[in-house]
Amino acid sequence: MTTYSEYSEVLEGKCPFGGNTIGGAETSKPTLSDWYPDRLRVEQLHADGPAANPLRDFDYEAAFTAIDLEALKSEIKAFLTTSVSWWPSDYGNYGPQMIRMAWHSAGTYRIADGRGGAGQALQRFAPISSWWDNGNTDKSRRLLWPIKKKYGNALSWADLMILAGNCSLEIMGFPTYGFGGGRRDAWEADDATYWGAEWIDNTSPESYDAMVDRSKRWTGQPGDADYELEQPLAASHQALIYVNPEGPNQEGDPAASAVDIRITFGRMAMNDEETVALIAGGHAFGKSHGKVPSEEIGAPPDIAPIEAMGLGWHNPRGAGNGENTMTNGIEGSWTQNPTQWDNTYLENLFGFEWEKTQSPAGALQWTPVDPDAPKTPDAHIEGRSEPLMMMTSDIALKVDPVYREICQRFLSDFDYFTEQFSKAWFKLTHRDMGPKARYLGPEVPADDFSWQDPLPAADGPALGDSDIAALKQAIEASGLSVSDLAYTAFSSAVTFRISDKRGGANGARLALAPQKDWAVNARTVDVVAALRGIAESSPTPVSLADVIVLGGCVAVEKAAAAAGVTVTVPFTPGRVDATQDQTDPQQFAWLAPVVDGFRNYVLPDYHSVSSVAPERMFLDRAALLDLSAPQWVALTGGLRVLGCNHDGSSTGVFTDRVGTLSTDFFDAVTSMDYVWNPVAGSDGASGPTAFTVDDRDTGETRFQASRNDLLFGSNSQLRAVAEVYAGSDGQERFVHDFVAVWDKVMMSDRYDVVKG
Structure with a gap:
């Protein structure tokens, strides 16, 4: 054998x-x-799919809203002031530890692509679960398990982690601004989000050195004109949530640290006042842990020994916890009363001079120069006191002139500081949830914040079938082409991001700054003006947003009929029009596309400055639209034959009958009748960017193409789908599949009628 x-x-x-x-x-x-x-990982579109979700048929909204939230919060608060032997609480209060867990869960959010945040409890899975900066958050979640176990599936981990943070603040005297439930847990590791080029195993001293290596994500040095953090990243270092608390390059330079803070918090959608409020407010509680050198700490959860049962960072000193706890390497508390909301953090920061020292773990930190400065109690040994501590990132608030002025304002008006921290904490923990219509529970604030992309309430009666029919007739009589109508409707909806639920057609922000001024939307301006006239002439009040989408429905129906397939494109009225005052141009600027393969758009200088192939950015855009691979293929092929290029060009429009919803695009990319030749001089950083499609026998050039067109014949997974539609029996299937994905994109932001 x-x-x-x-x-x-x-x-x-x-x-x-x-x-x-x-x-x-x-x-x-x-x-x-x-x-x-260089293989394009199309399978990322199917990550965390229904097969991984044991609750795919579970009505979470109904289950969560049935919870007695006050009773749940009472249980959480009772737990917070207990202590267990396997992980004793600092100061007899788990509150600061839970605040850190919630903060680090939410703090991964980044505005560039809307990824990260607390919305799926991804802190439970690799790679986030094993980031150096998340040391011992595994213990926080295990401590909460009895509560999670009791409430079961009615309470997601994502909601519980944020609610535990709120309860922690409240028991220590801080008035939170509110809480919205409704976060749905992910069920597998996030293997698609780009967190940086660094690769770290976190098992040796070298892993920490690699973590603080900035070379792969920064250009220049703080203060240089070319100092920049790689897009779309937000954290200053690999495996951190925000910045290195010891300052850039661990040099303890507060001014340089302030530069990093402003960039990283800005990338996480926070302005200067919100940034100071979060740092000063968060550091009013708890302590930092740095009693043991990093080289003595064991592997993180995802590569810890099997017998650790999912817990990581084994600490060999003493019991491995309590007074010997190790997280980021810095040791001590910022205030004299680490479990009470007060203003002593700022009072201490500005009331004393601070000098550089080292923690027991060897990390750089700061202590008061004055030997008579007040002490902070030891977190575990009764009767012992310890020196106060500040991090380089704390001293940064004192030396940066803008941050300093904000701190002084908070010092002189504690109530104002309390209010600003309360609002900033609410924003931090809800920023990735999307519109307020998605929030659940009795503690949802009545306020509408600009970062929630608010919309006005619907006004007037809903459109009936006869109203819709009359509007469709008016659109058909307008003389607007199928291509222009489809392009405008799609441009209105394609901004949607499943990551943070921003963008979409509702609100008609295509007609407002900054979207109306984006180069990719230049083609829509006259069409929007014509559709606005139709909306204003309607005897039944109708929003421009609805008319734009309805125009797309008219276009698709006409194009399908031209292909010999009769179909009715679903239309759900009820959209409203946002105002310019409800639209923050600075925040919405992040939704502008760099590459949008659906409309064959690439930022003019992209090919010369980026080594990332545009098709990878196209895949990312498909992922943000929450498309499957078949949906991506059907949508792109349909947009091409509808003539939906941003500049009206024929690139990728492999048909002689533009405006007909034919399978001609798929026929071309699967055909052996053509040779695909790079255009001389079109090379970019990632290879040729333009191609001719030449007849194999005659050499005649039939079409022009981009990399985002060739993709559907060159990638094996996408080609397999294209072949379904290119077959002799593919026409009707294609039309119905295109209509389905078209409706999905148009409805992606309709949380007023579709919950989720």
Whole structure:
């Protein structure tokens, strides 16, 4: 009988590919991406799919709203002032620890692509669960397990983690601004989000050195004109939530730290006042832990030994917790009363001079120069006191002139500081939830904040079938082309991001700054003006947003009929028009596309400055629209034959009958009748960017193409779908699939009628 060892040796010598398994055991390391590093990972569109979700048929909204929120909060608050032996609470209060967990769950949010944030409780999974900056957050979640177990599926981890943070603030005397539930948990690790080029195993001293290496994400140095953090990243270092508390390059330079703070918090959608409020407010509580050098700490959860049962960062000193706890390496508290909301953080910061010292773990930190400065109680040993502590990132608030002025304002008006921290905390913990219509529970504030992209209430009676029919007739009589109508409707909706639920057609922000001024939307300006006239002439009040979407429905129906398929495109009225006052141009500027392959748009200088192939950005855009691979293929192929290029060009429009919802695009990308030749001089940083589609026999150029067109014939997974539509029986299936995905995109932001 062949033993497993003998079988493994035979296989190792014969198998040329990685990732093979025997009975589930991995026999070799390389993956498909190792062998083929330029392979487009289309499978990311199916990440965290229904097959991974044990609750895919569960009505979370109904279950959560049935919870007695006050009773739940009372149980959380009772737990917070207890202590267990396996992880004793600092100062007899788990509150500061839970605030940190909630903050770090929400603080991964970044405005560039809306990814990160607390919305899916991704802190439970790799890579976030094992980031250096999340040390011991695994303990916080295990401490909450009895409460989660009791409430079961009616209370998501994502909601519980934020609610525990709110309850923690409240028991320590801080008035929170409110709480909205409704976050749905993810069910697998996030293997798609780009968190930076660094690769860290976090198991040795070198891993910490790698974590603080800035070279892969920053250009220049603080103060330089070219100082910039790589897009779309927000954290200043790999495996951190915000900035290195020891300052850039661990040099303890507060002025340089202030520069990093402003950039990173700005990337997380916070202005200067919100930034100061969050830092000063958060550091009013608890302590930092740095009793043990990093090289003594064990592996993080995702690579810890199996017997650790999902817990990481084993600490060999003493009991490995309590007075020997190690997280970021800095040791001490900022205030004399770390479990009480007061203004002593700012009073201490500005009331004393501070000098650099080292923690027991060797990290750089600051202590008061004055030996008579007040002390802070030890978190575990009764009767012992310790010196106050500040981080370099704290001293930054004192030396930066703008931050200093805000601090002085907070010092002189504690009530104002309290209000601003309360609002900033609410924004931090809800920023990725999207419109307020998604919030659940009795503690949702009545306020409408600009960062929620508010919309006015609907006014007037809902459109009836006869109203819709009359509007469709008016649109058809307008003389607007199928291409222009479809392009404008799609441009209105394509801004949607599933990551933070921003964008979409509701609100008609296509007609407002900054969207109306984006180069990619230049083609829509005259169409929007014509559709506005139709809306204003309607005897039944109707929003411009609805008319824009209805115009797209008219276009698709006409194009399908021209292809020989009769179809009615679904239309759900009830959209409203946002005002310019409800639209923050600075915040919405982040939704402007760099690459939008759907409309064959690439930022003019993109090819010369970016080494990221545009098709990878196209994939990212499809992911943000929450499309599957088949939906991506159907939508793109339809947009091409509808003539929906941003500049009206024929690039990728592989048809002689533009405006007909044909399968011509798929026929071309799957055909062997053509040769696809790079255009001389079109090379960009990632390769050729323009191509001619030439007849294989005659050499005649039939079409022009971009990388975002060739993608659907070159990528094996996308080509397989394209072949479904290019087959002799594919026309009717394609039209119906296109209509379905078109409706999905148009309805993506309709949380007023579709919950989720």
